[in-house]
Amino acid sequence: MIVHPLTSREVKLARRPDETPRPEHFEIVTSPMPRPSAQEILVRNRWFRISISARLMMSAGAEDIKGIPFPPIKPGDTLADGAIGEVVSAPSESGLQPGDFVSHHCGWREYAAVPLNQCVLLPSGPVNPVAYLGHGWTAYAALTRGVQVRQGDTVFVSSGAGAIGSMAGQIARRLGAARVIGSTTSHTKAEWMKTALGYDAVIVIGSTPIAELLADAAPEGIxxxxxxxxGEHLQAAVEVARQGARFVLLGALTAELAAKGATKVAPVELDSFQLIIKGMTLRGYSADNDPDAFNEWLQHLDEWQQDNGIHLTSSKFTGIESAPQALHEACLGRLKGLVYVEL
Known part of the structure; x- marks a missing residue:
């Protein structure tokens, strides 16, 4: 018989960070074990995701940001993000059994009482947390629903070593792209992106204007x-775009990771005349609008892993105490791919 503890630990925001969140902005709190209601299941979390979007959502004024599918985080709140947990108990009519694995959005804690309608039962067998918590499906949806990659395309991916970018470059290739270009802030990451992820070229952001770097990497355009x-990435991409170029906008790290604190404003100056004469399309997109893409992505992932493989990039931390440090390092751009904590 498995005996579960009487308490559970969770990570709360102690005070708002002025700049990059550091471990001292959080506290690990021990609370009584959650008591699920009749329509909830008790889950022991095994893995949960760390997203840099948390920095924006814990900033002052986050409650005024409309349309973002993340709740604002106030001092005293427990953080939350995607998680995979093992069912401890569930209502008899739910069809769930102790030991089943489910995905949900109550991460940053050891145990959680999760509403039934917010849980997704995972297939039996070994669970790869990177496949389910990672942003491969976001990249896949963006490249098949947000825009459509065509045979022979040249594709440019900003932040190409990150959670979405590390997958987008690989997926674009498998969807027919002839040349894939990424960007990063580190020469070490740039070499890794070419050798491990298959990027044809990687531009390293520094003192040289991005438009100049991108023009050198894509002399025939993107x-x-x-x-x-x-920011400057988007501006440069417009300058280098070919006739009929398609842009899918997924994030704005220039705002989320601003040096003086996260902001909901990401201004950029674009030449609208270029948009017109090149017949370009720019689309803001969220994969949450196409949930059917998730299972489709998993099917393709299984196929692609059998055919030369696809690199599921991740940075793993261990123990709930490591979560604040994981967020700190993620916001500083030190990590690769999905950042997650194993409990």
Missing amino acids: DVYVDIVG
Whole structure:
């Protein structure tokens, strides 16, 4: 018989960070074991995701940001993010059994009482947390629903070593892209992106204007741009775009990781005349609008892993105490791919 503890630990925001969140902005709190209601299940979390979007959502004024599918975080709140947990108990009519694995959005804690309608039962067998918590499906949806990659396209992915970018470059290739270009802030990451992820070229952001770097990497222009950064990246992509280029905008790290604190404003100056004469399309996109893409992505992932493999990039931390440090390092751009904590 498995005996579960009487308490559970969780991570709360102690005070708002002025700049990059550090471990001292959080506290690990021990609370009584959650008591699920009749329509909830008790889950022991095994893995949970760390997302840099938490930095924006814990900033002052986050409650005024409309349309973002993340709740604002106030001092005293427990953080939350995607998680995979093992069922401890469940209502008899739920069809769930102790030991089943489910995905949900109550991470940053050891145990959680999760509403039944917010849980997804995972297939039996070994669980790869990177496949389910990672942003491969976000990249896949963006490249098949947000825009469509065509045979022979040149694709540019900003923040190409990150959670979305590390997958977008690989997926674009498998969807027919002839040339894939990424960006990063580190020469070490750039070499790794070419050797491990298969990027044809990687531009390293520094003192040289991004438009100049991108023009050198894509002398014939780009057809598709996966924008995760915004700002100068987006401006440069417009300059280098070919006729009929398609842009899918997924994030704005220039705002989320601003040096003086996260902000909901990501201004950029674009030449609208270029948009017109090149017949370009720019689309803001969220994969949450196409949930059917998730299972489709898993099917393709299984196929692609059998055919030369696809690199599921991740940075793993162990223990709930490590979560604040994981967020700190993620916000500083030190990590690769999905950042997650194993409990």
